[in-house]
Amino acid sequence: QELIDAFEARVAADAFIEPKDWMPDAYRRTLIRQISQHAHSEIVGMLPEGNWITRAPSLKRKTILLAKVQDEAGHGLYLYSAAETLGASREEMIDALHSGKAKYSTIFNYPTLTWADIGAIGWLVDGAAIMNQVPLQRTSYGPYARAMVRVCKEESFHQRQGYDALIVMSNGTDEQKAMVQDAIDRWWWPAIMMFGPPDDNSPNSAQSIRWRIKRETNDELRQKFIDATVPQVHLLGMKVPDPDLKWNEERGHYDYGALDWDEFYAVVRGEGPTAKERMEARRKAWDDGAWVREAADAHEARRRLKAAA
Amino acid sequence: QELIDAFEARVAADAFIEPKDWMPDAYRRTLIRQISQHAHSEIVGMLPEGNWITRAPSLKRKTILLAKVQDEAGHGLYLYSAAETLGASREEMIDALHSGKAKYSTIFNYPTLTWADIGAIGWLVDGAAIMNQVPLQRTSYGPYARAMVRVCKEESFHQRQGYDALIVMSNGTDEQKAMVQDAIDRWWWPAIMMFGPPDDNSPNSAQSIRWRIKRETNDELRQKFIDATVPQVHLLGMKVPDPDLKWNEERGHYDYGALDWDEFYAVVRGEGPTAKERMEARRKAWDDGAWVREAADAHEARRRLKAAA
Amino acid sequence: MENALFSYALRLGDDSLVLGQRLSEWCGHAPAVEVDLSLANIGLDLIGQAQLFLGYAGEVEGKGRSDDRLAFHRDVMAWTNCLMVEQPNGDFARTMARQFLFSTWQKALFDGLAASKDARLAEIAAKAVKEVTYHAELAGDWVIRLGDGTEESRRRMIDGLDWHWRFVEELFQADAVVETLVAEGVAVDPAGLRPGFDARVAAVLAEAGLPEMQLPRGVVGGRKGHHSEHLGHILAVMQHIPRTYPDAVW
């Protein structure tokens, strides 16, 4: 109990917990779950965007997108490493993803249908991710906090690039404008659901906030995101697909319509439109790559043996 | 010897040999080799054309090409069946193809690069095949001869359709005309090599002619093809890629330049530009399909057992 | 509902064309030459249907768009095929599961459509219903053969049905286009086809010794241009030459 008290005191004082420090099991487990889920989201998130690299409409856009997806692979890597400092192995985490035990962000279970979706993902999805993640730069677990600093920096860059792509398109042909509006129509609701269930229905929030694994509630973050994003939609000359959306002078915030949580939970259960595609692609990549990983290990073992001799 | 004499007499009298008739081993072996090679050519020949079905430039052309390739699968099927009447099993023949022991027409080791190639194959390749095959409608082995009747009929149809496609293109845009000329440049020489090595270097010809497995020599057939085809090239407004080609009034035939037999034999050895692609595609289709064939056999066996009970 | 007939004919054409295009990808790569023949045969029938439906759609629209124009010069959001037909071929079991579900539905649809008050639709459907009956039977036979074949083929067939089952719901959805035309006696009420479809599927699965399908949440959207990620790739290939040479005649 002394250990626990000391731990809670350090966390309450906004000090970092480091890998070698004592920590409660529940804290460790919660962090492994959250960090690995975040890592999986980066890796699975490469797929909807990867779908457009080969069809990017200009060489410049192709390099921007390829660099973005490369960054995401990098984020996945830091995050897996951060989770590894808590004693989780990469293989275990990936098995948990492939068996469906571990989750990843529901948003990646929607398809990318036109080039505008790539802009919309950068702007809305990375945008929502940043809102979620900025507070995590000061989260209590050191390696996670440091990973988030780098992740947030790169994601702000992606967000600007995504929005920039949509600005160009909304100044373009009628077809391009229609693509932008359609992308907003499809990504808006899933993006604002990325903040998770409403506060009155979010079981782990209180403890996570106490442990500084979260720092703001789901609804607070969601409101912040909506307030920041609605003017950007209007700047593009586009509409938010929410008939109930309106500025509330009194609250100083936008009011917004009811979210379709049935949809959200269906996607969490694995019934998103592209859920099967995503899992099949990840499993296939992993299974098809088994011989490569084995070969690299075998070669490395042989090399070490030689070096030792 | 009596059997042999009787056999030779029947063949010399242009009578058909049927599956149950006695025949010399060498005759049987030669026929199996020739018919299975012909069957393999039909099947491998589906690949260069299949390469363009998904990209055919109009719905009408797509259906024509798909129907043509379907016919080729049909030809493959009759021919395998004809070879089976001689005691060869399908599996053996296909294994021989995949191991490189059995050959198929060298022409299918060249790539189809533009839509004009599809026309050129129908016109030149099917055209040359018909020249080779028309005499085989009267070949001495009954099942083979009957298969050839149907094959020839369908191939004349393909030839007309191929030429028709090139007529349309050579009345089209400059780009289309360039495609037609380029296709002729690339397919001309391989097509006229389809008749095989020159007579003075064609080891099996004499016996094959005696047995009515061939009826004309390679060079005779080649000359016939060139004489028929050169005017068609000119009708398209195109050039034959042979600077030595000219009409010989005295012979009543076209004289033509030297054929590059080194190229021919290199392709026979398996060094054609798309040889690896063709063999890999066939092996993969066969290996990937093994579970389907096994399942069909298992189901059939179970069904029979039930029917018998 | 303006242009409901155009939309309806377009859907029918898009369904057939996209599936025909998918089947033609098999060409030369099937498990046996007999199967190559069957797949090409079905593909050919479907593309033939597409020519008629799209040709008719273009006439109804009255803007001079031909079947080829509609096939080769529309981008992904203007396509209205159901999601099932654009699914990748996968292995042979997935291809046959898709064919079985789609052709069983299409047969029921065309049976009804042959009695449409629209003479052209009725005529096209009546011509096609024989083809489609054959497709449904052939695919049903393969479902049985693979379901009742080996362990491996059974596992693969379950996977194939599982992949496609979520797209069944869309086949029976009605929207304003369909409702308008049903009221006019032109279109078939899709809800009415469901019992027959379910019965036929159940019978084939039972004969194949396969488990009943669980109903997951349906995935929909194709009729209004919201497709899976696969259609864009299909169109990239299919449209490349006409888009590259927009002025050429072939």
Add this chain to the structure above:
Amino acid sequence: MENALFSYALRLGDDSLVLGQRLSEWCGHAPAVEVDLSLANIGLDLIGQAQLFLGYAGEVEGKGRSDDRLAFHRDVMAWTNCLMVEQPNGDFARTMARQFLFSTWQKALFDGLAASKDARLAEIAAKAVKEVTYHAELAGDWVIRLGDGTEESRRRMIDGLDWHWRFVEELFQADAVVETLVAEGVAVDPAGLRPGFDARVAAVLAEAGLPEMQLPRGVVGGRKGHHSEHLGHILAVMQHIPRTYPDAVW
């Protein structure tokens, strides 16, 4: 030789772009996230080179064609990349065999080109040579790792080298374009690169414990637009959006 410089810059750009496009197909599907990173990184370098070479080719040509115009609005026969870069990715061993052979050649080429009398080519090559050196090393390490890994990886690497070896000859071929520019001190004489290439390949294969490569007949034609069947499919995908919306700016 009119426009030799245009043709030469175009070839260099086409090589880089087609291989960059191929590598980007791996995105999200590599054997490990570290490998995904490497492949994206190489792909990105190559597409960056392509922008510079194609941009320069367009300037030299003087007809107002931009890098994008050259990338997205040329059909297959106008592409002049070597055949090796358009080969399908296959498994990871084939991808790495291709990368090793190509980057080893490209490094030797760019080393020479950095001293070109054409200032722009020299500048582009000098900038790229660092990237390419890294590609060649990374790929060489994988050839060694897979050649000296397991039985399976060794078999696959031999197959990968075998698939691509027939396209090596083309890399060292000179035609009128190259000869003209070699004489002017602009291009690198490809024949001069061969000994270094052979030595490096032999050293890596030896370290990997792999057999020496047999010399089959070379397959050539890419420089004059006679490609394998693969390039058309690459272009169908890559060009689909710009061809579909020829007037749009992105």
